[in-house]
Amino acid sequence: MSRQSKLIELVNDAACCAPLARDPLSAGQADVLARRFKALGDPVRLRLLSMIASHEGGEACVCELTVGFEVSGPTISHHLKVLREAGLIDGERRGTWIYYRALPDALTALSEALLPAPAPVTA
């Protein structure tokens, strides 16, 4: 297994469903969450992710992402790689073009981490 795959798996394992406002995060939990939030902490990446997630069929080809952007091709590619390594998107080559799609589970997990403390089950 590649180093990158292991990282993604680690993130997927640990970052799930930890509501920020219920209990103080452990250093480990904070680490994996921060890695993903950092990936979202750039305007270009945020727009790329948004373009991919909101695109028809839930996926977009790189050729569609590069148009309407003020940064160069290599830069787009770099940001896509960051999003990929954070486990937020996934890419696949089909013929000439490469298509990226958002991974909804990852976004949902982050979303839930930010939610206010839920009513405890043991209330």
Added chain:
Amino acid sequence: MSRQSKLIELVNDAACCAPLARDPLSAGQADVLARRFKALGDPVRLRLLSMIASHEGGEACVCELTVGFEVSGPTISHHLKVLREAGLIDGERRGTWIYYRALPDALTALSEALLPAPAPVTA
């Protein structure tokens, strides 16, 4: 009005309720969202925010935050300032100590931005 207050107001205005996966973000929207996500993109800040948000009464004094942390006082202070300027927390001096509390609306707005595309009202 201070420069910082203006920034916070700007962020609050524009970042509210833009579901990432419904429409492509504009450059401006991406900018304000990214500013907040970047603030969350550091493990120390994430743990600080979590400690504050999960603390009894929804607020915590700096003296409670510094214990159990491996970084120095000035560093804590720096991170608190970043969170404050991102509009995620707010601080208030009461006598000797300074108390910080999380701003739930900001967290909720970020959480909603990450949600999957909602079922369109005009379905």
Added chain:
DNA sequence: CCTCTATCTTGACAGTTCTCGAACCAGGAG
């Protein structure tokens, strides 16, 4: 007033990140 504690600000340094141009790989079409 002075002193002590709690917290913030400043200044500096190391490490990281963003960006680009150039070079490189993968597929499709002659």
Added chain:
DNA sequence: CTCCTGGTTCGAGAACTGTCAAGATAGAGG
């Protein structure tokens, strides 16, 4: 095989960030 287009990787420079030590500031208590 050779060319062309789409996309990535490499290498480098500028800008930003995290961290600490040292100094500054705010309030409590004499």
